[in-house]
Amino acid sequence: MVARLVLVIEHEACIREVLEACLRDLGGWIIVLASSIKEGINLCEQQRPDVILIDTSTPEIDALLFIEELKFYSTKYFVPILLISSRANWLSAERLRQMGFAGVINKPFNPLTLSQHISQTLGWSA
């Protein structure tokens, strides 16, 4: 099994920490953490992640701009973006795809099944 590289963009340090623990220690993936979208974009270029997890409820200035940049990257390199949101269930899968997201991670999430959920969403074999 190839170890997947996951980029996590999360401004909340605690959640970042928990996500990292979940995906690395339980999922066995390689995790790259970013505390802002801007930082995430830079890491994409460097690390070439297999998937990007992003919490968009960021207070970051020009967040929208960066998200668009990230989407552009996602399209260009076929790297799926998963949304971390507490309002995820407001949106249908179809709508999410239109918005450029491959799926969603609901807050609060189940840490034990999170990696499994991501694999399923992205069609990765376990």
Next chain:
Amino acid sequence: MASSPLGSFRSTLVNLPLGGVVLLPVVPLALGVLALTQHLGSSPGSLATGVLLLGSAIALARVATALIDQRFAHLKQIHQQTEDALRQSEANLLQTQQIAQLGSWELDLVTQSITWSEELFRIFGLNSAHPQLSFDQVMAAIPDGDRERLAVAIDQAIADGSPYEVEHRICRPDGTTRYLLSRGQAKANDSQQIVKLFGTALDISDRKQAELALQESETRFQEMAQTLNQVSYVVSLRSGEYLYISLAYERLWGYSCESLYQDPKSWLKRIYPDDLDYVSETFNQLLTGQQKRIEYRILTANGDVRWVESESLIVKDENGNPLRVVGLADDITHRKQVEATLRDQEAKLRAIGDNLPRGFIYQLVHSPDRGFYYSYISAGIERITGLTPEAVIQNPSLLWDSLIEEDRLMCDQLMQQSLKALSLLETQIRVRNVAEKMQWLTTVAVPRRMEDGSTVWDGVMVDITSLKQAETALRNSEELFRSAFDDAPIGIALISPIGEFLKVNQYLCNLLGYSQKELLELCFQDITHPGDLNQNWQGWPQILEGELSNLEIKKRYISKQGAAIPVLINTSFVHDIDGTPLYCIEHVQDIREQLKVECMKDEFVSIVSHELRTPITSINGSLVLLDSGIYDARPEKARNMLQVAIRNSDRLVRLVDNILSFERLESGKVQLEKEHCQVATLLYQAIDAVQPLADQSGITLALTPLTATLWAAPDGIIQVLTNLLSNAVKFSSQGGTICMNASTERSNAESSDLSVLFTVQDHGRGIPADKLETIFEQFQQVDASDSRRRGGTGLGLSICKNIVEQHGGSIWVESCLGQGSTFFFTVPLGCNER
């Protein structure tokens, strides 16, 4: 045989014995006939007398005839002796025959020739010089029927020599008919052979006509008596029998007249038992002439009770002894019924008059000599004014004086006017009753002028005091409701079933920006947002039909200025008694504020749920990972996870505290417990609370302490300071400085009271000028995204404001974008307290 009547008469005379006595009966006969003629020519009332005279005349004529017969025979004997006397007699006879209208004749059976006296020719309407007629000619002058009877009598006389007497008619040549009484007798010759008939013919036309007239009169009387509804009766007082009772008896009583003839006492049996005594008594009075009329009831044959009035007269003989009762009885049932009805009606009227609730009826009279007075007042007047009807009738001024003066003047004018023009008297007046309480009365009276020049008003007076009171109450209530309508702090409109504004209040006008006049020319459809019109109409039919009593919708009205104003409409329809919708009442509530608050609430919930989820996610995540056991062999990792959980649970507690304290402060549920506290202590405690946060961001907290004692709730003041400090930390950049100061100052220019002024100054990004006021409102933040990054709830400054205001102080902010903000708040020292 003589060829002239005179000759024939002479020859008759020759055979008659003639005596001087013949003249004796002739004179009275002539007088009687003369009198009769006169009577018949005069009034018909003397018919009876005429008949009497006629009777006498006939009787006399008969006697005369007999005497003449006798005397003629005698004359014949003495004819030879006294030629002069004969001639004299002849003349007398002629005259007598003329006067008596009596003709004589002789029929020679052998020659069949007839010899008539001169008078007989006159009776037959022929000239006396007319030649003698044959038997057949004579018989031809007699009409059918009469002729046969006469012929039979003549034949009989010829056959057995018996005399006859036949009444028959003759037809005169001029066409008139006369009645004759013909007598005849046969005369035998010496050998006892019947050779001649002789006799007389008396013109009885006048008598006959009188008889016929009498008969006719009798018939008329009978007819009248039969036809009359009145029962006429004649009762013999001597025998008690009915001499006459008219047929009307059968119609009225239902019993036959015959029954009464048979049993005269039966009339008493028909009297209604209750009236029997009265009738018997009155009947005795009738005999003494005291009473003529009796009214009583009878029981008819078919059991009906009818009223009868009888009027009787006593007929007395010349000695004054009562002979008969003559009278008329009439059916007066109808009259009695009418009378009873009238009595009943009068009683009814009186009862109505006396029992008129809150009123009375009266009759006011004005006569030229007496002026105004009352002829009748019903009992109700006492209930209203306390005056009795009798007292007012006796002294009209009693009522007059109870009138309020100005009403008296007005009333006087109206009465004079009504008197002059016979116009309806209609007015409202006020009187003071005997208890000095004012009463409102209304009156209507109709005048009519009497023949004697007086004027009579029939009127009714009704107490309308309670009505007037109700009117006033209604007016007051109407004013109340009008003001409730006009001054309501909510829009109210009355709207017709097709949507026109019928009435609008000021609030609605202000809300929609239209004047009342403008709005009343519009329909609600005109100013309803097109997008809401369908929804508005949907419930309309149901509420119009009364299926729904109330309709509540939210919609938008478009103001005159074109702004959409969200409103909550409450509509209910007012229907008349038949259920026809009259108009609807619409309550229009401006819900802009409400919507804003709702919107804020939604936002609050959204923010709070988001803010809560973040720590919960961390706590949940770290605990689940710990629980999974993956860190069992890596204690430092496990510890790390635990710290994540602890940090976030702290944050969660803080958040929940904030929300709760805001809610409690806002709802006024918590009164802050005030006490004397040192300002410096409060400042230090606040610094201590925020220090860790500041350290995290490398921010320096600078403090200028103040020694002063404050009457305040320490926890409250510390919370305000902490909130302001942590805000300042959140918005300060790394390594910045936050200054906190406290100083005493006058509460205001006029007052000597002192306040403590606290300031918290940062050098953050600052607040835009338009937000300086609103940031103290709940959920107001400079930037919605702030809450995410700074962990704020949007409640912090609201809480501060609430606490400061509860201390009687105020809070504000000064700021310069990009340079920083300074928050100020004052708290009165409150040294005078406790």
